[in-house]
Amino acid sequence: EIVLTQSPDFQSVTPKEKVTITCRASQSVGSNLHWYQQKPDQSPKLLIKYASQSFSGVPSRFSGSGSGTDFALTINSLEAEDAATYYCHQSSSLPLTFGGGTKVEIK
Amino acid sequence: QVQLQESGPGLVKPSETLSLTCTVSGGSVSSYYWSWIRQPPGKGLEWIGYIYNTGTTNYNPSLKSRVTISLDTSKNQFSLKLSSVTAADTAVYYCARVGGSSTTGFDYWGQGTLVTVSS
Numbered sequence: 231e232i233v234l235t236q237s238p239d240f241q242s243v244t245p246k247e248k249v250t251i252t253c254r255a256s257q258s259v260g261s262n263l264h265w266y267q268q269k270p271d272q273s274p275k276l277l278i279k280y281a282s283q284s285f286s287g288v289p290s291r292f293s294g295s296g297s298g299t300d301f302a303l304t305i306n307s308l309e310a311e312d313a314a315t316y317y318c319h320q321s322s323s324l325p326l327t328f329g330g331g332t333k334v335e336i337k
Numbered sequence: 338q339v340q341l342q343e344s345g346p347g348l349v350k351p352s353e354t355l356s357l358t359c360t361v362s363g364g365s366v367s368s369y370y371w372s373w374i375r376q377p378p379g380k381g382l383e384w385i386g387y388i389y390n391t392g393t394t395n396y397n398p399s400l401k402s403r404v405t406i407s408l409d410t411s412k413n414q415f416s417l418k419l420s421s422v423t424a425a426d427t428a429v430y431y432c433a434r435v436g437g438s439s440t441t442g443f444d445y446w447g448q449g450t451l452v453t454v455s456s
Contacts, residue, residue: 273431285442321440326384327384328381
C-alpha cells in the first residue's frame with residue numbers, strides 16, 4: 231500500500247498569503263496524484279488531477295506540481311473561502327489511498 | 338451535471354450488514370468507475386472499493402472480506418454492502434465517480450451519509 235504523507239497538518243494563514251501544502255508518497259506514483267478540498271460538513275471537491283491539471287471550474291489561484299514521490303498544492307493569494315482541509319490522493323496502484331489531510335485556517 | 342445521492346439506514350446494529358445505495362443522475366453508470374469512500378467522524382478519507390460497468394470490482398484489502406459493491410444499470414444505481422459491522426465502521430459514507438480512466442481522480446461526489454453502528 232502506498233502511504234501519502236502530507237505536511238503541514240495545520241496552517242493558519244492571513245488572506246492574500248501564499249500557501250503551499252506538500253504530499254510525499256512512499257513510492258513513485260508517477261503523475262497519478264490528485265488534490266481535493268473539503269469544507270466542513272461538505273463532501274470533498276476535486277481541485278487538481280494528475281498532479282498539475284486543474285479540474286473544471288477551479289479558481290486559477292490553485293495549482294499543483296510534482297511527479298514521482300514529491301508533490302505540492304499551491305494556493306496563490308488565499309481567500310477567506312479557501313478555509314478547508316486539503317487531501318492528496320494517489321491512483322497509481324491499489325488500494326487507492328489518501329493523505330492524512332492539511333487543515334488551512336484563515337487568521 | 339452529474340449528481341450522486343446516497344441513501345440507506347443511518348443506524349446499524351453491531352454484527353449486522355450495512356447497506357447503502359447511490360443513485361446517479363445526469364450520467365449513466367454504464368460508463369466510468371464508481372466508488373465508495375468513507376470518513377470516520379473527525380478523521381481522514383478511506384477508499385472502500387470501486388466497480389466498473391463490466392461488473393469488475395476492486396476492494397480495499399483491509400475491508401475485502403466484508404465488502405460487496407454491485408451495479409444496477411436499470412435503476413442507474415450502485416450499492417455497497419458491508420457485513421459484520423462494528424463501531425469502527427461508524428463513518429460518513431460517500432459515493433463518487435472516477436472520472437475518465439481508472440487512474441483519474443474522483444470528479445463527482447455525493448453529499449455523504451452518516452452511518453452509526455450502535456445497539
